[in-house]
Amino acid sequence: MQTAGGHHRLRAVASGRWEHADITATTTELPGALRVRLASPSTAITRLHLRWRGRMDDVRLLLGFEICRIGDDTSGAEWARTRKMGVNTLAFRGAQHGAFYAADPDCVGVTNAIPWALNRQWLGLVARSGTMLFVSLAPDALGAAQRRDLRTALALAARPQPLGEPLDWQQTICPTRWRLMSEEHTYDWIGADGARVIPGHSWQGNRD
Numbered sequence: 001m002q003t004a005g006g007h008h009r010l011r012a013v014a015s016g017r018w019e020h021a022d023i024t025a026t027t028t029e030l031p032g033a034l035r036v037r038l039a040s041p042s043t044a045i046t047r048l049h050l051r052w053r054g055r056m057d058d059v060r061l062l063l064g065f066e067i068c069r070i071g072d073d074t075s076g077a078e079w080a081r082t083r084k085m086g087v088n089t090l091a092f093r094g095a096q097h098g099a100f101y102a103a104d105p106d107c108v109g110v111t112n113a114i115p116w117a118l119n120r121q122w123l124g125l126v127a128r129s130g131t132m133l134f135v136s137l138a139p140d141a142l143g144a145a146q147r148r149d150l151r152t153a154l155a156l157a158a159r160p161q162p163l164g165e166p167l168d169w170q171q172t173i174c175p176t177r178w179r180l181m182s183e184e185h186t187y188d189w190i191g192a193d194g195a196r197v198i199p200g201h202s203w204q205g206n207r208d
Helices: 029-038 056-062 079-096 116-128 144-157
Strands: 010-012 018-020 067-069 102-104 108-110 135-137 177-180 183-186
Touching: 079 102, 079 116, 108 116, 108 144, 116 144, 116 177, 116 183, 135 144
Parallel strands: 067 102, 108 135
Antiparallel strands: 010 018, 177 183
């Protein structure tokens, strides 16, 4: 596999493993060199970094990327995961948007497994938040309502917006009240299933 310019390659060795063609360079140095090449004026490309933790010791790696995922994966199958990994992450890490990179709170997964009444709220929040909007679409889930809401959301996200601000973040870890585009919006993230706990994760809808 070759990167831009063919300078950094992976090659298969006899044991079946893959290794860098330049074995004198470290796995930190090689991505750095690649980012320098991709950042050249002759390379028109926007880079998305999926190492979502974004700890301060990662900053020197992240500086070469225009967009960075700020949370774990949202889900097109489990609303509780989108609520925690999407809404919660946007509320508490959205402020990083524009600091080192453009923030990606992860995509809106439009599927038949997630009630549209819930997913359209997540879509609307991200579209109005000023951060990056990505969508993953299951063709069989695209009805008239989904297509209409997606057109509206993508049009909003295509224009620069002020950064969204969670208003009740001191009372809940899943803010429902937001200031977006100079207006206050209220969301209902819980749904009929309640605040179900994701296996392996703790979840608490409110501090009390």
